[in-house]
Amino acid sequence: MAYLTIKEILTIPTYTDPQTCRAGRVVIDHERCNGCGDCALICPGACLYVAGVGKDRKAYMIDKAVPDCMSCNDCAAICRRGAIRAEHGYDFGGFYKALHRAELVPPRNF
Amino acid sequence: MARTLTGEKGGRKTSFGEMYTWHEGMDWNPVERVILERRSVRKYRDEQVPEKLVRRVLEAGRFAPSAGNAQPWRFVVVRDRDMLDEMEKYVRLRCRILKFMLDWESSPLGRLSWLLAQTYIRLMPNELHPIPFGAIRLIADGKLKLFHGAPTVIFILMDKRGVSKPQVDVGICGQNMVLAAHSLGLGTCWVGFVELLKFGRKWKKMLGIRWPYRLMEAIALGYPVGQPDGMVARELHEIDWWEGGRKRTVF
Numbered sequence: 001m002a003y004l005t006i007k008e009i010l011t012i013p014t015y016t017d018p019q020t021c022r023a024g025r026v027v028i029d030h031e032r033c034n035g036c037g038d039c040a041l042i043c044p045g046a047c048l049y050v051a052g053v054g055k056d057r058k059a060y061m062i063d064k065a066v067p068d069c070m071s072c073n074d075c076a077a078i079c080r081r082g083a084i085r086a087e088h089g090y091d092f093g094g095f096y097k098a099l100h101r102a103e104l105v106p107p108r109n110f
Numbered sequence: 111m112a113r114t115l116t117g118e119k120g121g122r123k124t125s126f127g128e129m130y131t132w133h134e135g136m137d138w139n140p141v142e143r144v145i146l147e148r149r150s151v152r153k154y155r156d157e158q159v160p161e162k163l164v165r166r167v168l169e170a171g172r173f174a175p176s177a178g179n180a181q182p183w184r185f186v187v188v189r190d191r192d193m194l195d196e197m198e199k200y201v202r203l204r205c206r207i208l209k210f211m212l213d214w215e216s217s218p219l220g221r222l223s224w225l226l227a228q229t230y231i232r233l234m235p236n237e238l239h240p241i242p243f244g245a246i247r248l249i250a251d252g253k254l255k256l257f258h259g260a261p262t263v264i265f266i267l268m269d270k271r272g273v274s275k276p277q278v279d280v281g282i283c284g285q286n287m288v289l290a291a292h293s294l295g296l297g298t299c300w301v302g303f304v305e306l307l308k309f310g311r312k313w314k315k316m317l318g319i320r321w322p323y324r325l326m327e328a329i330a331l332g333y334p335v336g337q338p339d340g341m342v343a344r345e346l347h348e349i350d351w352w353e354g355g356r357k358r359t360v361f
Contacts, residue, residue: 012228012231012232013240015240015243015244016215021240038336041152041153041335042151042152042153042338043152044150044152044245044254045244045248045254046248046253046254068241068244068245068247068248070241072149072150073149073342073343073344074149074150074152074338074342076340076342076343077147077149077338077339077340077341077342078149078336078337078338078340080336080337085342085343086342086343089345090240090241092240095235096239096240100347100348101345101346101347101348102345102346102347102348102361103345103346104343104344104345104346105343105344105345105346106341106342106343106344107138107146107341109135109136109137109138110134110135
């Protein structure tokens with residue numbers, strides 16, 4: 001896999017530009033989510049919130065071009081119903097381009 | 111010989127693989143379990159951790175490996191709620207100043223803040239990486255807490271005169287304590303933002319931050335709310351594997 005080009009090394013990405021920066025992202029299974037709010041409580045990036053009343057109370061990811069999600073998956077760990085998980089890691093491009101990474105996989109007991 | 115270990119976590123009984131042996135596909139042994147299930151805990155119960163338990167966690171740090179057995183660390187334990195709140199307030203103030211100077215989206219300095227940010231990001235690419243940059247904004251806005259309500263915080267100071275790479279030694283020492291704490295039923299969170307306390311004369315004096323010591327990290331310690339620990343998915347990393355004169359790539 002490639003390393004960084006000279007141009008990439010010299011480019012500081014604009015942190016709020018979704019064209020160059022890919023933040024982490026979580027997917028929420030609204031069938032399973034019961035809106036308990038544990039994930040929103042502990043999210044270090046303040047990316048999650050709960051909305052709705054009664055049965056429609058669900059967790060959502062905030063609507064921001066580049067959210068502060070770092071796909072730490074702490075939300076997935078605390079969720080009692082297995083309703084949330086990070087979809088991909090973050091990659092800010094340019095000088096901060098992620099290197100030598102592949103998809104998210106749980107621990108493997110070789 | 112084949113003894114099965116059991117433990118209880120969150121009211122559920124679990125069994126572990128054996129210690130000090132391996133066969134393919136075996137269950138996680140207790141050490142692996144603690145390593146793999148450790149998550150940063152960001153919501154703590156009000157209950158104070160017993161003094162003896164904190165002392166026990168600190169013992170795990172004392173026996174960490176370090177280059178040349180230099181042990182380049184010093185611990186400061188703070189269990190004073192008012193003091194921790196005040197520290198949090200101070201760090202938030204510092205973050206607000208940084209946000210004012212560097213956050214080009216909200217700063218009244220306008221284009222100047224963009225230029226400042228571009229300059230400082232190049233000078234401090236680690237401290238101002240997009241993730242901590244976002245965290246500065248969140249702390250300034252009060253959306254991210256510093257100690258997350260932990261009743262005990264262990265500050266780790268590094269002796270700058272340590273052998274070779276004292277930063278690494280301090281990290282190993284901290285991880286020892288973190289893993290010990292989780293295995294004892296506690297929750298922890300690394301707090302790097304405490305480094306901003308070095309700008310406060312009061313904190314420098316109270317935490318003993320002066321040459322040859324540098325405040326590196328803090329570990330928040332307490333009983334977690336809910337069950338934050340658990341195994342999750344993480345990125346695979348590309349690994350180069352040289353064997354038999356040839357290189358292959360594994361993940």
